[in-house]
Amino acid sequence: MSEARLLAPKLSPTEKGFRLFFLAAAIVALGQMFLIALFLLNEAAGLLATAPLGDFLFSKDWYPTYEPPEFGALALIVGSVVVTIGSSLIATPVGLGLAIYLAFLAGRRKREWIKPAVELMAGVPSVVLGFIGLAVVAPFLQDVLDLPTGLNVLNASFILALMAIPSIASLGEDALAAVPRDVLDASYALGATRWETIWKVAIPAAMSGLSTAVILGLGRALGETLVVLMVAGGAAQIPTSIFDSVRPMTATLAAEMGETAIGSAHYHALFALGAVLFVLTLAFNLLAYWLGVRWRRG
């Protein structure tokens, strides 16, 4: 019996060229991610020379220009988390409700113009939404609720929700529309109403996509900078109500980075904030990925 030969296809020079090109693209994409993370963590580590990690994460006193300065990021971290949770409480029910409406209740005609309109909404620049928060929502809140300022957690949550709703609705509708017609028919044929079919079959079957949609929408709210810079109020404090002003991490970075001497303790503290943001965003994405995998099978 003769030796078995390997049957690998022979690549032409053109094919080899393509392979190299795509390999290079993959290396560039992964490499830049890796380098950014490395740079961020390296610059952030410089803070440890002036302040221990525990003080940075768990003290709420952020006085970067005092002498000596204090870099307690807790109020900023809480600020980011609070507006993200606030926006999720508004955006999740509205976004998923819109997704269900588009996928099952709107007729074909209505869907044909509502879906593109929703996707167009996702493209509105955040500065425009921030401006609406500043010029419309803030005075309204101030007048109606008789508050000292309308720039607060509620306003920021509302505007961030406006940003997240289109992506949640659009991704959510995609997930629901991908539930096979066969499976919906099976439910109807067993005497289920439309509502029972949506609730007991379509939503569970689309759960992986729906949870990904929500997490990605919220990830966007967490990383959003301009809106919170404009409408969250900018006070580095731990809020006691939704009418208090806050100063999320992103707003702090945007406001302070330009006025900081490179290499100073403040500079390193801002990078440390960036690293915290990076870790939180990464956690969100991993959560989205994990939910996606987890729900894939019944």
Added chain:
Amino acid sequence: MVAGGPIIEARDVDFYYGAFHALKGVSLDVAAKETTALIGPSGCGKSTFLKLLNRMNDFVPGARLSGEIKVAGRSIYGSDSDPVSIRRLVGMVFQRPNPFPKSIYDNICYGPRLIGARKKADLDVLVEKALKAAALWDDVKDKLTKSALDLSGGQQQRVCIARALALSPEILLMDEPTSALDPIATAKVEEWIKEADLSIVIVTHNMQQAARVSEHTAFFYLGELVEFGPTMEIFTRPRERRTENYITGRFG
């Protein structure tokens, strides 16, 4: 129901998809507790007719119907008839196995839970009964909590049969139930059909299958019911030329 009497009576049924005249004056009685096969070439209207029997064509935009269809003596297209309750009486098994992405147990319980069955002990009994009736119990009794999607195609189709049976329907509609299955799985499903103590209407492309499993056969062609009678007669002494041409494979 009196065994042998008609459980489905269709009278002068005309059905349209928009402008397309899909069924032309179809009148047909289906005997209770027997298996009736609907055969004919693609696009002849046999599947359309089948889906009229549990109102699954309601979902097709622009669908229109005239004539009358009675199931168990009740008109199912009357102004006071409710599609949801009809579908509990008339179960359906589809062309491709379409279990829900849930456990085997939850698949079977889906219908009963819709009508309010909640007690675990009752559901346990129901699941066992339905799976035994679908000849699947011995295969899956130790993995009821596993996803139905992990089963083979033939087993999935029998889960779908069991799922329909869990509602104790009067009638089971089967729309080419073995067209996505391998020969062994097909044989098992056919075996089940022959044993089942139930009124079954089956659409099939496979004439040997119709001959094997049914007592009555209806031949549809271009939206008309060409010939309907005992399966034996249709396959040995067809009255119509078109039937003979089809079953001898001259077109199809």
